[in-house]
Amino acid sequence: MGLGYRFVDHFVGRSAACGLVTRWSRFQASMSLPMTSAWLPSFRSRFQRVSRSQYTEAAPLVTDLESSDVAVQMSLEAAREASEERGLEQAPIARRNFGIAAHIDSGKTTLSERILFYAGRIRKIHEVRGKDGVGATMDSMELERERGITIASAATYLNWQRGFHLNLIDTPGHVDFTIEVERAMRVLDGAILVLCGVSGVQSQSLTVDRQMRRYRVPRLTFVNKLDRQGANPERVLQQLMEKLHQPAAFLTFPIGLERDLCGVVDVIRQQAIYFDGGYGEQLRIEDNLPSSLQHKAEQARRLLIERLANVDERFGDLFIEQEYRVPDEEIHRAVRRATIARSFTPVFCGSALRNIGVQPLLDAVVSYLPSPVEVRSFAMQGEAEQRIPLEPDAGAPLVSLAFKLEDGRFGQLTYVRVYQGTLRRGETVYNVRTGKRLRVPRLVRLHADQMEDIQEAAAGDICAMFGLDCASGDTFTDERGLEKRLTLESIRVPEPVISLAISPQGKGDGQTNFTKALNRFTKEDPTFRTYLDPESKQTIISGMGELHLEIYVERMRREYGIDCQVGQPKVNYRESISRRAPFQYLHRKQSGGAGQYAGVEGYIEPTVEGGFWTARADDLETPATSAGDEMATKTNESAESSARALVAHREAAKRAAENEFVNALVGNNVPPQFVPAIERGFQDAVQEGALSGHRVQGVRMVLQDGKSHPVDSNEIAFRTAALMAFRKAFALAGGVVLEPWMRVSVQVPQEYSGDALGSLTKRRGVVVNSQTDGEYAVIDADVPLSQMFGYSTDLRSMTQGKGEFTMEYLRHEPCVKEDYERLVAAYAAHRKADT
C-alpha cells in the first residue's frame, strides 16, 4: 500500500459521513499524492463545515458498514454476530463509548486533545498550560486551565474509521475528584488506561484499575511520555502485568526512545508507522522496519501470540495447529475477544505531546473495544429487584440512566446514557424513582463546554437533557418501563473523609449566593456534602480531601463572588460496634398530664461480622469471581453467574457501610403503627454516637418485642424509647470510635527517600511498599488522615519542592487509645456543659 494512499485512507475513515470529503480524498488517492501539511488547512476547514451537521446525525445504526482495515472489519463482524444472536433490529454496532483514565498528570487531557484534532473535531491543538494561554479543549473550566489539572470530567463525541461514532469522556486524575471517574466508568463500555512511560503504574493507576474492574470495563493501555528521559516501555509492561495482574502485550512499540522517539512499530502487521506533518497528522507507513528493530518486532509478535494463546481458548487451539503462522485476522479476533473478556490488555506506545502513536490507539478503540451490543446491562425490576436484561435496541422500551448533573446558565443539564430504546426530544419520559411524568424539552450532545441540539439519542448513546429536574442516578423510562418499575443500579459514592467550617464574608447577597452555590455543588457532586453544625451554628462542608474542598471554596469566589472564611480541616470520625448486644428499655412518664409509655426489646449487631471496618475497601470492591464479566460473549451463563456474584458482593459492601433496621416483631405487644417511630428513633441515635458524638455506621437494630399502653403510648414515646435503648446497648456492644486511614504514595528523588520514610513513620504510617523507579523512590504507606494535615508543606520543604504525594481513602479503623480517650472526654465535657 502506497504511503499517500494509506494516509488518505485514514482521513476517509474519519469523515465517512461526509460525501464531499470522501470524494475529495478519493481524488487524492487516485492521484496517488501524499497529502502534505501545506494543503491541510483548506481540507480541514471544508471537513469541519461539511461534517458538523453530519456528526449530530451520524447514524450509529449503520448496518451496511464495511472496512478495508482487517481489524475493523473483524470488529464489525463480531458486533453483527452478537446483534443477530440477541435478535436486535436496530443495534448500535458502530458506536463506542470510551473514557480515558489515569494517575495525575499522565497526559489524559493532552491525549484527548490529539484525538479530537485527528478526528477533525478541533482545528488546532492547544496544550495544557500551553504558551498560547488557551488551554486544552477538555479542560474548559477556568480553574482547570490555570492549574493545569482536570477537575470535572468532560464529554465529547467524534467520528472515526468509516462511520464509527465515538463518545469520549476525559476524567480527572486527582483522587479527590474520584467520583468523576466512578460515574464515567458506570456508563462507559471501554477505556484507555494511560500510564506514564517513566513512572509506570502509580498509586492512582491502581485506583483507576479497581474502578475499571468494578464496572467491568475492558481497557486498552497507552504508555505515554516515551519522549521523556528515563522512559522504559518494557518496565511499564512488566509493572502492568505484575501490579495490575493483567496479561498484556505490545500491539505497538516505540521506534527510538526519549529524544529519539520518532514512530511506532505495528506488532501484528510488522510495519513501521511514522507521524509526519506539523501535528503528526500524516501517517507514513513503511513495510521495511529499521534493521535494528526487525528481531525485536518478530519477538514482540511471537510474545503477543503466546500470551493470547494463554488467555483465549479458541486462539489457543489455533496456536496448537498453526503455531506462529496464525493469520493476522485471527490475531485481531483474539485480541478483541480477550480484551472484551477482560482477560488481556493490548498495550500501545507513544507520546501524546510529541504527536506519536495516537492514531493507532484510536483505531484500536474501534477494533478492540466493544460496541454496546457486546455489553450486557441489566435493570432491576420492582421491589423484588429481579434482574432484567436490557437490549441495546433503538426500538425497545426506553431505559436510561441520569449519571451526572450540572447546574448551568440555562438550567440543569443531565447527562444520560441510553441503555435501551430511544430518547426523543419533546416526548414524555418517566422518572421511576419519583413516578413523575416529564417532557424532554431539549436534547444535546456535548463537546466539552459546547452543545449541539439533537432530536433523539438511541440505545447505546450518551447525551444530555436540558431543563429536567432529577437526582443523579435516577432512571428514566417510557410508560412500559414505569409499569415494570425498571431501575438501573446507581453509582458507588465514596464517603467524604474531611470537613471544614466555612462562612461567607458579608451579609445579604453574599449569604444568598453562598446558599445557592452550596445547593448547586451538593447537587452536582455527591461526594461534596454540607450541613449546619447544631453546636457551633457553622456551616460544615465535607469532601474527599483538602484539594477537593479548596477547589469549591475557590469556585465560590470566582463563580459567585463570595469570599469565604474557612476553619481548620477536621477528620470525619465514625462510631460502630464489634459485637451483638441485647436491649430492653421501657420509657415511662405517667405522672400527671398526658403520659408516655413505650417499651422496646431486641438486639443490635454489626452489619458485617466483626465490625464493618474489618471489611477492607479492596475486598468489598472486587467481586470474588475472576474474569467475571457481563459481556455478550458465548458464555452468557458464566456472565449471569458472575453478575449475580457481583450483585451479592455489592450488597455486602453496601450493608457494611450502612445502618439497618429490622422489624422482627411477633405478636401485638407493639402495635404496628408505632414501628416507623421506633425506626426513626434508631435513625436519630445513629446520627450522634454515644461515645464521641460522631455518626454511627455499620449497625443493625433488630426489634423483637416491646410493651405498650392503650392510652399513654404514642409515637414520641416509642421514638425516645428506641433512641435510649440503642444508646444503652451500644455501651455493651463493644463500641469503637473509628478514624479514616489513607493510602499515601510519596514520590521523592532517591536522596530524600530516608527523610520521606521518616516523615511517614513519624505520622504513624505503616509502610506497605517501597521501591525505586529511575531516579525516584516511591513509598506507599497507610497513614491515619488525622496525621496528614500540613504534609504537603512538610514534604515540599524536606525535598526542596521535588517531592510529590497522593493519598486516597482506604478504610476506617478504630482509633488508638489516646485519641479515643481524648474524643470521648471532649464529648462528655460538651454534653455536661449542655445539661
Ligand SMILES: Nc1nc2c(ncn2[C@@H]2O[C@H](COP(=O)(O)OP(=O)(O)OP(=O)(O)O)[C@@H](O)[C@H]2O)c(=O)[nH]1
Ligand atoms: N514529555 C511529555 N510530556 C507530556 C506528554 N503528555 C503530556 N505531557 C505533559 O504532562 C503534563 C500533564 O498533562 P495532562 O494532559 O494535563 O495530564 P492529565 O493526565 O490530563 O492531568 P490531570 O487530569 O490533572 O490528572 C502537561 O504538562 C503535559 O504537557 C508526553 O507525551 N510527553
